[in-house]
Amino acid sequence: xxxxxxxxxxxYFWVVAKEGGISRAASKLDMAVQTVSAQVRELEKSLGVxxxxxxxxxxxxxxxxxxxxxxxDQIFQLGEQLRTSVQDTAGVPSVRLMAGISDGLPKLxxxxxxxxxxxxxxxxxxxxxxxxxxxxxxxxxxxxxxVLADRPAPANPNLKLYSHPLGSSAVAWYASPAMAQAARxxxxxxxxxxxxxLPTAHAAVRLRLDQWLEREGVRPRVVGEFEDSALLKTFGAxxxxxxxAAEMVQDDLAARYGVRRIGPCTGVxxxxxxxxxxRKVQHPLVQRLLPVRP
Numbered sequence: 001x002x003x004x005x006x007x008x009x010x011x012y013f014w015v016v017a018k019e020g021g022i023s024r025a026a027s028k029l030d031m032a033v034q035t036v037s038a039q040v041r042e043l044e045k046s047l048g049v050x051x052x053x054x055x056x057x058x059x060x061x062x063x064x065x066x067x068x069x070x071x072x073d074q075i076f077q078l079g080e081q082l083r084t085s086v087q088d089t090a091g092v093p094s095v096r097l098m099a100g101i102s103d104g105l106p107k108l109x110x111x112x113x114x115x116x117x118x119x120x121x122x123x124x125x126x127x128x129x130x131x132x133x134x135x136x137x138x139x140x141x142x143x144x145x146x147v148l149a150d151r152p153a154p155a156n157p158n159l160k161l162y163s164h165p166l167g168s169s170a171v172a173w174y175a176s177p178a179m180a181q182a183a184r185x186x187x188x189x190x191x192x193x194x195x196x197x198l199p200t201a202h203a204a205v206r207l208r209l210d211q212w213l214e215r216e217g218v219r220p221r222v223v224g225e226f227e228d229s230a231l232l233k234t235f236g237a238x239x240x241x242x243x244x245a246a247e248m249v250q251d252d253l254a255a256r257y258g259v260r261r262i263g264p265c266t267g268v269x270x271x272x273x274x275x276x277x278x279r280k281v282q283h284p285l286v287q288r289l290l291p292v293r294p
Contacts, residue, residue, distance in 0.1 A: 007075075009043035012036050013051060014072040017065065018140040018159060021058035028137060073277075077142045096124045097285045100135035102149035104203035105272070106229040108249040108256075113148055113166055113272060116288040123285075131202070136161060139277060146286045147275040151204040162279045164290050166272040169248035171205065171265040176239040180260035183242055187263040188216045195223040195241035202227045208268045209244055233257050246270050 016025040016036065026033040044051050051065035061069055097117060101110055110127075117123065128135070128144065135147045140159045147153075152163030173191065175183055183194050191213075198220075199206050213220055223241050226232035236243035237257035244265055245253055253259055274289050281287050 006043065006046065009039045009046070010068075010072055011076065012039040013043050013068065014076060015141065016040055016052065016059065017061055017069050017072075019137065020060075020156070020159075024058070028141075073142075095120055095122055095285060096126070096145075097283070098126045098128070098143070098145045100138060100144040100147040101127050101129045102132045102135060102147065102151075102202075103129055103227050104132065104199065104205075104229075105148055105150050106246055106249065106270070108229075108233075108252050109169070109246055109270070109272065110148060111252075112249060113274075113289065117285045120285065136275070139275060142277070145276075145283050146289070149273050149275060150270055152273050153275045161275055161277060164274045164276065164281070166274055166289065167291065168269045168271045169246035171209070171244050171268045171270060172247050172250070173242050173262040173265060174236065174245050174253060174259045175242040175262055176237055177258070177260050179239055179242060180262050183262045188218055191216075191218045191220065191242060194221070196220045197224045197226065197232050197236050197241040197243040198222055199229065199232060199244075200225045200227050203229070205244070205268065205270045209265065212265055212268050233259070244268075 012025070012029070015028055016022055019025040019028055022037050022040070023033055026036045029036060040052065047064075047068070049064040050062050051068055052059040053062055053065075054060075099114070101107075114125070117125070128138070130138075132147075132149055132151070135144065135149070136153055136159060138144050139147050139161065148166075153159070153161040173183070173188075174180070175194070179194060183190050198209060201207070224232070224235055226235070229245075232243055233245065233253065234257070235241070237259050242262060247261075247264075250261060274286065276283075276286055281290065
């Protein structure tokens, strides 16, 4: 009977499989490793099959585990939908989108990427900003509908995630009006003579920026590094240094921060992705985010 299945045991197994190891799952669940391991063994005992087997420093799914994992995915995804459906009966039905925003993704770009869903009637948009790897874990656990990031999801046999390209933007250098005027003379070598602000390695574009500076013979005087792109632009607008930004939001940069474009970062682009748990996206709002394919 279905009532013989302990869904708590199934949930712990599901998290272990998603995380690729009992230790990582225990950390995610904020539980002792021994407790999580015991719960998974109880599930295997009740089903009469082995679901996990050792693989290097982690675990991988057996054939029976793959079947159980597919079923668990459906069960817990429906569980999340149940909460929203029940809550909607008490008021005006809302269309919910839970989006994870990678901390390396420029916030002005996020607003542009989400524009196709902003006008949805009764939209309830929940944006959660976190580190890229943590967001992928939450996505795999169906705590998020989509992750917007500046890089695709890495290959992982235990995390069936699919990266959908949303486009790209060329990058240019910007600064406050006074600093921009000085930095334009003799660009790009002039960048060696002005203070510079850069994103940290959390941003995928950082490596490409470093390579561009080396190619152009620019010896940067880096005075600030920022994980938060909005903070980087705020300090740049205040005159602390020149900074790179996506050209697709140049008008927004000028309007909101009053900065000026210095010159192009030729050959450097930022790339944007929507990462989901299915190759064929089911969520209607996530579908709207994706470019129309010819």
